[in-house]
Amino acid sequence: MEIKIKNLKKYYNDKLVLKIEELHIEKRKITGIIGPNGAGKTTLLRIISGLDEDFSGRITYDNSTLNNNIYDNMTLVFQKPYLFRRSVYDNIAYPLKIRKKNKAEIDKRVSEMLNRLQIYNLKNEKAHLLSGGESQKVALARALIFKPKLVMLDEPTSNIDPESIKTIEKEIKNYNSNEKATIIIITHNLEQAKRLCDNTIYLENGRVNRINGFL
Numbered sequence: 001m002e003i004k005i006k007n008l009k010k011y012y013n014d015k016l017v018l019k020i021e022e023l024h025i026e027k028r029k030i031t032g033i034i035g036p037n038g039a040g041k042t043t044l045l046r047i048i049s050g051l052d053e054d055f056s057g058r059i060t061y062d063n064s065t066l067n068n069n070i071y072d073n074m075t076l077v078f079q080k081p082y083l084f085r086r087s088v089y090d091n092i093a094y095p096l097k098i099r100k101k102n103k104a105e106i107d108k109r110v111s112e113m114l115n116r117l118q119i120y121n122l123k124n125e126k127a128h129l130l131s132g133g134e135s136q137k138v139a140l141a142r143a144l145i146f147k148p149k150l151v152m153l154d155e156p157t158s159n160i161d162p163e164s165i166k167t168i169e170k171e172i173k174n175y176n177s178n179e180k181a182t183i184i185i186i187t188h189n190l191e192q193a194k195r196l197c198d199n200t201i202y203l204e205n206g207r208v209n210r211i212n213g214f215l
């Protein structure tokens, strides 16, 4: 999904936190958003994902404004994900259940996803009792399971151990190429941005300071 942003301004009370004249996020690419604390990275993702509608400017998704079809094809994974007080399996199965997939297909897809993210051992755990890193993995699984065309990830490996970071990065790369999906990822890890991203946007004080070539 190609995203075009024009003349975006976002205020919190009287404070201007985003001012982006023009920004294109390329279709089928992995785009990194980096920048200091408070630069506006999460705010930008919340706006692109449709969660925050209180802004001025224009955002298009494959040249359309946000509609139900686009909305159903995108997902945002928070840094501190909210999981239901149910099992890990139920959490990951949920997006398929609401899309009326049958039980056999749900079982198969959830098992594959649990294996790919190497969290099969967590399948029957209560999701709200997981550690921060385990929750992030489950949230990523729940986000990818319904094959959205636009995936937004807010620091998806902030609580993750080095070995699991490799697993998650591999999954993000595979997902991007297999599903031809557009991925936007906020990261403070510049090495991760180098490893994963086709494009990188450096946000500072709510402005796009640099695009590409600075890592």
Ligand SMILES: Nc1ncnc2c1ncn2[C@@H]1O[C@H](COP(=O)(O)OP(=O)(O)OP(=O)(O)O)[C@@H](O)[C@H]1O
Residues within 6 Å of the ligand: 012, 013, 017, 035, 036, 037, 038, 039, 040, 041, 042, 043, 044
């Ligand atoms: N709900 C809110 N009410 C008021 N101000 C807010 C709110 N959310 C964020 N802000 C302010 O907006 C600015 C941008 O915040 P944002 O969370 O987007 O930054 P960020 O780049 O994601 O930071 P970090 O790297 O620390 O996660 C900050 O100055 C922050 O204080």
